[in-house]
Each structure stands twice: as structure tokens, then as C-alpha cells.
Amino acid sequence: MPIMSAKNVLLDTDIGDDLDDAFCLALMLRCPELRLKTVTTVFNDTRGRAATVEKMCDACDVRPRLVAGFGGTMSIKPLAWATSRQPLYRAGPSPRRCEGPEHLIAALAEARRDFDAVFAIGPMTNLAASLLAEPDVTRMPRVLAMAGEFSQFGFCEYNIRNDVEAAARVFAAGFAIDLIPWKIGVMTKLDEAKRGIIRNASTPLGRVLADYMRQFHEHEPHRADMFDPMAVIAYLKPELFEWQRGFVSVETRGDTTYGMTMFRHDAAGPHRWASDVNAARAVDFMLDRICS
Numbered sequence: 001m002p003i004m005s006a007k008n009v010l011l012d013t014d015i016g017d018d019l020d021d022a023f024c025l026a027l028m029l030r031c032p033e034l035r036l037k038t039v040t041t042v043f044n045d046t047r048g049r050a051a052t053v054e055k056m057c058d059a060c061d062v063r064p065r066l067v068a069g070f071g072g073t074m075s076i077k078p079l080a081w082a083t084s085r086q087p088l089y090r091a092g093p094s095p096r097r098c099e100g101p102e103h104l105i106a107a108l109a110e111a112r113r114d115f116d117a118v119f120a121i122g123p124m125t126n127l128a129a130s131l132l133a134e135p136d137v138t139r140m141p142r143v144l145a146m147a148g149e150f151s152q153f154g155f156c157e158y159n160i161r162n163d164v165e166a167a168a169r170v171f172a173a174g175f176a177i178d179l180i181p182w183k184i185g186v187m188t189k190l191d192e193a194k195r196g197i198i199r200n201a202s203t204p205l206g207r208v209l210a211d212y213m214r215q216f217h218e219h220e221p222h223r224a225d226m227f228d229p230m231a232v233i234a235y236l237k238p239e240l241f242e243w244q245r246g247f248v249s250v251e252t253r254g255d256t257t258y259g260m261t262m263f264r265h266d267a268a269g270p271h272r273w274a275s276d277v278n279a280a281r282a283v284d285f286m287l288d289r290i291c292s
């Protein structure tokens with residue numbers, strides 16, 4: 001049961017492709033500090049993604065508001081292979097209780113008005129649509145996003161690259177955002193021993209996650225980067241991270257620079273990105289929570 005001081009949070013996710021969204025949701029479901037009020041899905045088959053969310057939530061007997069958000073993008077140039085591929089994990093039948101995209105704006109408006117935090121771990125289409133509908137950002141919850149890369153010049157990170165226009169709009173809005181860049185996910189990749197902990201988990205949630213991981217690794221056997229859960233761990237365990245503060249912007253015009261994330265240091269800037277993480281402690285924290 002959530003404790004009295006639990007924070008009301010929304011998760012916006014493209015769960016169903018990579019492994020890390022599932023670990024992020026699993027972690028959130030097992031954190032008494034968080035009350036998962038709403039989950040919105042984004043990018044391509046948002047109803048299929050919602051079915052996966054529902055299956056994992058059912059395993060924990062948690063019933064958040066579930067909204068299948070926007071499947072299209074604001075960008076005219078999302079990654080061709082990402083928009084055409086099938087999800088690597090299929091939860092099965094359609095979700096039983098899921099609202100459609102016509103409810104997405106209202107769900108995000110509620111979170112912006114009343115919640116403590118929003119975790120954005122997919123392309124930023126839903127968030128940008130919310131800003132189009134309601135540009136006033138005077139009141140925003142904390143926003144933590146998995147997005148961007150700042151250590152390698154010229155690297156266009158996946159979530160940004162799949163909706164460059166949406167991401168540019170989100171950063172230009174000027175409200176505070178904490179970013180987990182690509183490098184942090186690679187630093188927290190699960191090794192074979194850590195994957196074995198999930199495979200051997202005996203809880204209902206652990207079994208769903210192990211099934212997801214097994215299906216995923218049939219397609220991509222070597223991938224286990226933990227990009228998305230680090231947004232949640234940064235919220236709960238900020239002492240495990242080092243941050244760089246300033247202004248982030250997204251390049252939208254150049255043919256070869258389209259989707260690059262740019263950063264300018266400024267102690268008064270609204271954005272900060274994690275430049276380092278205590279990877280061992282972060283991963284142990286995540287697995288302890290998920291498997292307990």
C-alpha cells in the first residue's frame with residue numbers, strides 16, 4: 001500500500017519496444033514513495049503499449065488511469081525503422097480499461113495541475129501536445145525525462161530523434177526538466193548475473209517482467225541498457241547522480257544535425273542532465289525493489 005506521503009505521479013511511456021520501459025514501470029509499481037495515478041502511452045501502437053502497462057499493473061493489483069496517447073508524431077522525419085517495426089513485446093489482447101487519445105490532453109492537464117512529478121520516457125509527442133493545448137507553464141510538476149545525449153557530439157538520441165519537433169517545443173517552453181541522457185543508460189546496463197535475478201524472481205510482477213525480457217532477448221539478445229528507470233531513481237535517490245545545469249535546445253533545421261541536443265551551461269538554467277551515476281548502487285536499488 002502507498003504510504004501517506006506518497007507522491008502523485010504520471011508515467012508517459014513507449015513501453016513495448018526496448019526493455020527499459022518495462023523495468024521503469026516495474027520499479028514505479030514497487031515504490032511506496034510513489035502513487036502511480038496515470039499512465040499514458042506514446043508512439044505507434046499506443047493501445048498495444050497500454051495492454052502491456054495493464055498486464056504489469058494487474059500483477060501488482062494497481063489500477064492507474066490508463067490513456068493510449070498519440071501514435072503519430074509532430075516531426076515529419078521520425079526514424080523510418082522505428083515507425084515501421086512491430087513491438088518486440090506483446091502483452092496479448094487489447095487493454096480492458098483504457099481511454100483513447102481524445103482523453104490525453106485532459107489527463108496531462110490534470111497531472112500538470114495537481115501531480116508532483118511526470119516521468120517522460122518515450123518520444124515527447126504527448127507532452128508537446130499538452131503544451132500546444134495549454135501553453136501556460138506557470139504550474140508544472142517536476143518533469144524527469146529520458147532524452148538526449150551530451151557527451152558525444154553529433155549523437156541523436158532515439159526519443160528525441162523520433163519526434164524532434166515535439167522535443168524542441170518541450171525544451172523551448174522553459175520549465176524545469178531533469179534529463180537522463182543516453183550515456184547513463186549504457187552505464188547501468190544489466191549484466192548476465194543481474195538478468196538472472198529477474199529470471200528467477202518468484203513474484204507475479206517478476207514473472208511478467210521475466211517473460212517480457214525473454215521475448216525481447218529473442219530479438220535483441222545483447223541489449224539490457226537501463227535508460228528509463230534512471231529517471232525514477234534520480235527522483236528517489238538524487239544523491240546517486242551528478243548534474244550539469246543550463247539550457248537544452250534541440251536542433252530542427254539542419255539535414256545532418258536534425259535531432260541533436262545542444263547544451264549551454266548556466267547556473268540559472270531550467271534544465272539539467274545527469275553526467276554521472278553510481279551505477280552499481282542504482283541497479284541494486286532497482287532490482288531490490290522490483291524483486292522484493
Ligand SMILES: [Ca+2]
Pocket residue numbers: 013014015018020021121122228
Ligand atoms: Ca522508453
